[in-house]
Amino acid sequence: MNRHTFIRQSLLAGAALVSLDPMRSAANALNLLKEKPFNMKFSPEFGIFKELVGKDIIDQIKWGYDQGFRAWESTWLARRPVEEQERISKTVSQLGMEFGQFVGTMNFKEPTFASRDQAIRDNVLKEVKASVEIAKRMNTKFIHNVLGMADPKLPWDFQMANAIELLKRAAAIYEPHGIVMVMETMNHKINHPGMFLHTIPQAYAMAKAVGSPSLKILFDFYHIQIQEGNIIPTLDYAWDEIGYMQIGDSPGRNEPTTGEINFVNVLQHVYDKGYRGFMGMEHGILKPGKAGEVAALAAYRAVDPK
Template identity: 40%
Template sequence: MLRRNFVKSTLGLAGATLAAGSAATGSPAKNTFKLKYAPHFGMFKNTAGDDLVDQLKFMADQGFTALEDNGMMGRPVDVQEKLAKEMDRLGIQMGVFVVDKGGNGANSLAAGKQEYIDIFLNGCKKAVEVAKRVNAKWMTVVPGDFERRLPIGVQTGHVIDALRRGSEILEPHGLTMVLEPLSDTPNLFLRTSDQTYEICRGVNSPACKILFDIYHMQKNEGHIIPHIDWTWSEIAYFQIGDNPGRKEPTTGEINYKNIFKYIYDRSKKEGKEFIMGMEHGNFYPGKDGETSLIKAYVESDSFAV
């Protein structure tokens, strides 16, 4: 089917579903997803408006049962508390937020410098308070850039040492930092899932696991389902984005229906549950684009069980 026809069909079907729900109940039809997909603020602002609570309500009305907010740590305390109260009322689980200065190009953990480690550890301490406030369990950590003057094994040792100390802060509270290998620049120290697996095994703590971002791993290593299989025991969180473009499933080359089925089947067998963070943009603009995005998740979640 030509893309333009697919888009028209998608929007038409999604619009018909919403209209049918409105006619029968006075509100949009609520989807029942097999996996716990987590939108972020701004994803549905054209439909729900700018108010964050209204956006949460819209997400819940569409059947989404989780939220991720990379910037939660930077929000005022009263806003964090307000959002947490509304998420609890709506039955929405909090996904990841990013640990402030948890490791970046300016303070790479691979360098082994005490000043950088202190910045990271202070970020972990602050993250504990935020996590308590918003009922979060996971927080994203990126170790930062390579320290190219040092051998790779020494850099890896530095990262493991820093993450062990971070884990000592988080583990008593039942919290988990999730390490995210990225594709944004070749300067980043953490690039692949197997490298992240090795580091998590070295840290050896339930407070340090893998955030498997499928978009980034498609770019850096491909072979997605086998890599998920090989690193499964250390994965605590997934993020989504199609490639190229980092938009919703069905807009790129990744067969998300097959990946979602693999994660669902194995999780159900082992009694696990993952939040699937929707860390991507909208392929189409405006309200129609938001409707199309929801339809894309309905389609990708329609695998047989």
């Protein structure tokens, strides 16, 4: 029996137990994991385990700590009221956890970094400046900024030049505060056709051109597997410019072990290279309800590096 089959059968067995007595079996499964910290800094997002925990955001963080998570992230944090951000930050701090990335500027409709439209570029810098205060409030140094759509009216090299110039200006805003902007490549084939930044070599070239400690790559395994594949060699080549990672299996963008990526090998490789940073859990859960969420927790235990 190969590794993938073994893990899948183990998870199916766990889900079957939950189906016999959902509340008792889910509780038993969770107690087995309680207070055993993960080696990898897996970082859940709000709502990922809502069936087991409920909708209260503070309860979700506390529950996550009990299950061994020592970090948290929230893509849409900037949309939450300041009072809510403060509650999140206080809870994370009191538990001795770390807060990872949130999005500072995001546009999936217009060329932003690739464009020379001054009004659009000014708005990007306005949002970049505003994100500094949120980062301070959350005691995090990672801000994820989306580079927008490609500009079909401009030759590719002009777009690259525009993006590099704007990235330099953003990095100059972040540098005095020790903040790191991370930029994520997004696949064209399934989720985000037309986005400007879509490959790791492209991101690597821009990071090198900007040459700032406040600009790094967000390496999202899901997007990279779809757009490029060749995960480990690509990761190794870009290693010195990678500042943050996110996880999600392909196809489906669900938890590890539900797709084709060998996360046991990949995460062990990352860990052995010395990465101790965030591993954001930006994905869905394959199966519905409590059974699916218990299976996802078991999957993370199965792929946690040694």
